[in-house]
Amino acid sequence: MINGLTVKVCGITRWADAELALELGADYIGMICYAKSPRAVTLEQARDLCNRIPAGKRVFVDVATGTDELENFADLGFDAFQLHFDLDLSLATVAAWSGIVGPEALWLAPRLPVEEDFPQPILEFADTVVLDAHSKAVYGGSGQTGDWGRFADLSTLYQHKRWVLAGGLSPENVAEAVRQSGATMIDVNSGVESSPGVKDPARLRALFAALGQLAQ
Numbered sequence: 194m195i196n197g198l199t200v201k202v203c204g205i206t207r208w209a210d211a212e213l214a215l216e217l218g219a220d221y222i223g224m225i226c227y228a229k230s231p232r233a234v235t236l237e238q239a240r241d242l243c244n245r246i247p248a249g250k251r252v253f254v255d256v257a258t259g260t261d262e263l264e265n266f267a268d269l270g271f272d273a274f275q276l277h278f279d280l281d282l283s284l285a286t287v288a289a290w291s292g293i294v295g296p297e298a299l300w301l302a303p304r305l306p307v308e309e310d311f312p313q314p315i316l317e318f319a320d321t322v323v324l325d326a327h328s329k330a331v332y333g334g335s336g337q338t339g340d341w342g343r344f345a346d347l348s349t350l351y352q353h354k355r356w357v358l359a360g361g362l363s364p365e366n367v368a369e370a371v372r373q374s375g376a377t378m379i380d381v382n383s384g385v386e387s388s389p390g391v392k393d394p395a396r397l398r399a400l401f402a403a404l405g406q407l408a409q
C-alpha cells in the first residue's frame with residue numbers, strides 16, 4: 194500500500210516483472226489466463242508464477258470462466274479471481290463462481306457500457322468490484338481510461354464493497370485519476386508496458402514514484 198492506495202499490477206507474464214513490481218510496493222500481481230489476450234499466460238507459466246509470488250498477492254484474471262475451469266485454476270494457489278463478463282451472463286453463473294472461490298476472493302469485472310445501469314444484483318456474490326473502461330473490442334487491457342466520475346458515484350453508493358479503478362492508468366494520469374475517482378485501489382496494466390505482457394521497468398518505477406507523491 195502506498196499513500197493509502199492498494200495497487201495491483203496486471204498482465205504479468207515474467208517473474209522479473211513481478212519481482213520488480215513487488216519490490217516497488219505492488220499489493221497484487223495479476224496473471225491473465227484468458228487465451229485470447231495478448232498477455233495470456235499458459236497454465237505452466239501461471240503455476241510457476243504462483244509458486245514464486247508471495248501468498249495473498251496472486252490474482253487470476255479471465256473472462257466468463259467455466260465453473261470446472263475455475264475449480265482447476267483455484268487449485269493452482271491463486272488468492273483472488275478477477276472475472277470479466279458481459280451483462281447478459283446469468284446471475285446463476287456469478288453465484289456459482291462465488292460458491293467455488295468465496296465472495297472474499299471473487300473480484301467481479303462487468304463489461305459495463307456507458308449507457309447501462311450498474312448490475313446491482315451481482316454485489317451479493319462478491320466483496321470486490323473492478324470497474325474498467327468499456328470497450329466493445331476487448332474485455333480488458335484496452336488502455337482506454339474510464340469514467341472516473343462514475344467510479345466515484347458507484348463506490349460511494351455501494352461503499353460496503355471494495356472498488357478497484359482500472360482502465361488506461363499510467364504514470365502520467367494516475368494522480369489525476371485517483372483525485373477524480375476517489376479510488377483507494379487501482380489496477381495498472383498496459384500503461385506500464387513496453388509491449389503486451391512485457392513491463393517497462395522505467396514506467397513501473399515512474400508509476401510508483403507518481404503514487405509516492407500523492408497527497409495523503
Ligand SMILES: O=C(O)c1ccccc1N[C@@H]1O[C@H](COP(=O)(O)O)[C@@H](O)[C@H]1O
Pocket residue numbers: 203204223225227230231232254255256277323325332333334335336337359360361362380381382383384
Ligand atoms: O489485459 C488484457 O488483455 C485483459 C484481457 C481480458 C480481461 C482483462 C484484461 N486486462 C485487464 O484490463 C484492465 C485494464 O487494463 P488497461 O490498464 O486498460 O491495460 C485491468 O483490470 C487488467 O487486469
